Amino acid sequence: MDLNAKIPDGPIEGKWDRHRFEMKLVNPANKRKYNILVVGTGLAGASAAASLAELGYNVDCFCFQDSPRRAHSIAAQGGINAAKNYQNDGDSIYRLFYDTVKGGDFRAREANVYRLAQISVNIIDQCVAQGVPFAREYGGLLSNRSFGGAQVSRTFYARGQTGQQLLLGAYQALERQIGLGKVKMYARHEMLDLVVIDGVARGIITRNLVTGETRGWVGDAVVLATGGYGNVFYLSTNAKGSNVTASYRAHKRGAGFANPCFTQIHPTCIPVSGDYQSKLTLMSESLRNDGRVWVPKQKGDVRRPEQIPEDERDYYLERRYPSFGNLVPRDVASRAAKAVCDEGRGVGPSKMAVFLDFGDAVRRLGQNVVADRYGNLFEMYERITGEDPYKTPMRIFPAVHYTMGGLWVDYNLMSTIPGLHVLGEANFSDHGANRLGASALMQGLADGYFIIPYTIGNYLAQAKLPKITVDHPEVQRSLAGVRAQTSRLLGIKGRTTVDEFHRELGLVMWDYCGMGRTAEGLKVALQKIPEIRARFWSDVAVPGANEELNPWLEKAGRVADFLEFGELMCLDALERNESCGGHFREEFQTPDGEALRDDANYSYAAVWEYTGEGSAPRLNKEPLEFKNVKLATRSYA
Amino acid sequence: MSKTMTLTLQIWRQRSADTPGSMQTYKLEGVNEHMSFLEMLDVLNAKLTKDGQDPVAFDHDCREGICGSCSMVIDGRPHGPRKGTTACQLHMRTYKDGDTITIEPWRAKAFPVIKDLVVDRGSFDRIVASGGFVSVNTGVTVDANATPIGKKNADEAMDYAACIGCGACVAACPNASAMLFTGAKVGHLVKLPQGQVERRGRVLRMVEQMDREGFGACTNHRECSEACPKEISFDAIELLNREYMRAQVTND
Amino acid sequence: MTDAKRPGRLSTLARSSIGAKIVMATTGVILVGFLVVHMLGNLQIYLGPDTMNHYAQTLKGTPALLWGVRAVLLVSLVLHVLAAVRLKGLNNAARPQAYAVPRRYRVTSSAARFMLLSGLVVLAFIVYHLLHFTVGATNPADFNLHEVLDVATQTWVRNDNEQLIAKLPPELVRHDVYSMFVRGFQNPLIAGTYIVAQLLLAMHLSHAVASMLHTLGLSKGTAERERNINIGRAVAAVIVLGNLSFPIAVQAGLVHL
């Protein structure tokens, strides 16, 4: 597998500029001769589709929801980072770059991260020009808040609905191109295979989710922006439909999958309340700006939180990490919460929760200010739990939230299959082993608005692309494969529901490949997953038919992929004998329980290659070099 | 301990767009009060699947009130009884043991039923495509802080922009009018300096498209804003009227 | 779409749903305005026959104004009715399949939901009312009442001698509106009809006036909207209470021949 990242030469500050100059261009009049397939309409996909169409390319765009506006990006709450330094608090492109590399525990590619920090400022300009209603100060200028892992205020936000507003901006740009006829939008279409012809990505297979029609599409390049795979854990903060299918099927067609085990567990989610639970709800990280995290000092303290006096509370984040306090990065905060719960000091009915207390904030700022900042989040909490956080502390617990792993891409966002570009959460991205809050939105939009429009031109200008149609035998072969899988799923007529299998897989993943991992546990998981998979293929109950709207058939296909992919994740976690960021191998920790990296042996991106059904995936390595940020143990103390 | 309850559910079942549908009755036991409404439907669907029956199709994705997918009229009210709450955020503690709950899809010509509770809301996308945007291409070079925007206007723009495009306003309106949705988008953009240039054409085109899709016309019942899970104010419609009238007497 | 290809302003307005609303509202302003004036004018019945008949005479004495106003009212009413029917058609078509379970409304009123019904009753009433009091087709005996000017005393006196009246110069004859009014309402059936019609008008206006203010975009914010809703109800109440008082006063014998 060729893992040449194609990083431009020269000093890091000038790489992107220089690359933009050196890249080949497609003549404006020729752009309309190219057809690009964009799968996904989240921040990454919508911004890419709109920008490519603006440049003149013909775009076919796909999403599985009923409207491109409903992509999972809509749910992002807290904000988007940018190195604008509007607060004059010492921020700079370099600092954002540094924070991101360090936050990712030195497992990201420096050049990409630097470019991300550079582009971050353009994103805000672009979004404001589109009419994104970011929060503003009384003077009319943009407002910022702080997020974990940073000591500057660089997060732009739109109430607690930043993702929604950014996505609506991109969606509106996309709809504009749809109106102009430059983008053809296919909502309720799910990509079920990638078509690779002579080693080059040339098309996709989709199923029309309303009619069940499976058909092939061909184009000159394919862009996957299909989001993350956190739902492999069944319970996560992701939308119910988020899946690994598009990425995984591309992986099976030859795209390398990088660092699949790098998952982010978000520290502030509403705890699980019962086994009927279908998803977990995030409480934005921004809450940690004013909320204080604590548990009782005593084990088994069953008093109501209000009755526990100040000196019997353990504000463990403030105690352990005095300089970052409640704003330590997510992986650190999550592990600390798990640790206190494992000690038996957890709270609430399940004892698997900690308090996030706004008592001080209400006293200090007044209820109005607190309501102004977090009102909608408080309401959301109240709706779900029936408790009022102005009166009693919230109960929170970590939950699966984001996946740093994804399809491997080079500096041009192209995967190991020429012509297949991967954007947003779906690629293995710029976040290393841990993503800082408010950086996913930034990355998705950087990829879609400002990187792919250039790099795809460079690809198209040089690629030799013979004319093909959907009648090409390779398209027909993929089509037949997809149809066969559908019939197979519908033909099993077993007794166990898709969700039951998904839950079972999720539990295994959470227990053995979640917040704390051990070689021993991972080996157990590696035995259990194939066993669940075998049962799935003999006993799954998929009701209904193909030729109709059939959510259970859709879900069955996605779970089938999770059942293979989960194994890859465990394998990756087992192979990485170190702890870094969100990947915490309990065997590798410092005496005070912090992650212990092994830079000498694991300073690489692990890129897995599919070698066929039943055959072990092959590991390839892209070594990571740190020339600008000195490798150091992360410290937030 | 959390309470459980037994419910009678009456749900609209319709196989496809062109087959007639009807209300069907189901009995569901063991519903936990902490479940969300959609989790309750999950439980029903698991049971139906195991019994070899066709489960109930409904749209959903985020399950936290932001994607706008979930869309069902519960006991005669879009998204159910709680104000400012989507169906996915509704929790079963709102109900009590023995209750009968009716569930129907949105009903409007412009939202044809696809299956059971699932409707096609493509008409909303087409309204946006007709003008619900600022025509800027990617690559703006004006600094984001170059144009200050008063906090009041920015906040009002955000109030309108909070719409999740769920369609409850249409479902709630006795006339199946989409004016709250359309007005919210027009309002969002007109409150901002960036939205001024295309102000006139935008409202004309969006209203034209809205009409073409076959939505009804507002007669000021104000049911839409009451049903809106994001509590978009009825001001959106008055603003839309004003903008439309203004567009009749101004030039771009 | 380029502006050159766009249809003209009037035709967009005429075809659009909001256009129809604007027509409803502007004709509504005119009709409501007329109702207020009409009701205030009729209050003069309480000041006795002379004032009332003088008022009627003055109106007739300025035919240009009278016919001008009538024309505007007629056009408004026709447009109002046409727009109403069009809106109703649009709105019915917008939901071809009704809800299986009745919707549970939160704020709207029956008045708002049955506007066309109340409007049609009002229309029937207007036709009847015109035939009754303006054309005199329904009760000619009550209608053909006149007063003549006694030149000696400069007072107006009732005179039923039709041959005489036909010969007199117009300055010396005036329509005895007062008597027509009182005799009309002394008939319990007619009084009842008017009362019922006014109740439906009340229903129509209780939604209509506020609705018109909303359609014209005159309320910004919930507080103003609530205020306008109350204003609307107050205007409706004033008009209808005024109008209702006439048949009731006659029936109660407070106003008599």
Ligand SMILES: Cc1cc2nc3c(=O)[nH]c(=O)nc-3n(C[C@H](O)[C@H](O)[C@H](O)COP(=O)(O)OP(=O)(O)OC[C@H]3O[C@@H](n4cnc5c(N)ncnc54)[C@H](O)[C@@H]3O)c2cc1C
């Ligand atoms: C609750 C929550 C809050 C968050 N808050 C923040 C925050 O405050 N700041 C921040 O920076 N990040 C945040 N994140 C992370 C961030 O929202 C996501 O990482 C980001 O939005 C992903 O964008 P995307 O465009 O890559 O993918 P998505 O938005 O997930 O879009 C995926 C798209 O692909 C389509 N798709 C997927 N599979 C298929 C298929 N097989 N066929 C066809 N189409 C397919 C979907 O329809 C969808 O359109 C949050 C995440 C969550 C869950």
Ligand code: HEM
């Ligand atoms: C004196 C007579 C009338 C007056 C003063 C009057 C007044 C009004 C007003 C002010 C409105 C509100 C317009 C708006 O919402 O913008 C209205 C609405 C309406 N009127 Fe009339 N109207 C009269 C007669 C009629 C008649 C004869 C009809 C018969 C068809 C009618 C049918 C309607 C209907 C259906 C509406 C509803 C439109 C809506 O709710 O917006 N009206 N009327």
Ligand code: SF4
């Ligand atoms: S205005 Fe409210 S009810 Fe209508 S689509 Fe938007 S969020 Fe839904």
Ligand code: FES
């Ligand atoms: S499922 Fe997203 S709003 Fe209800």
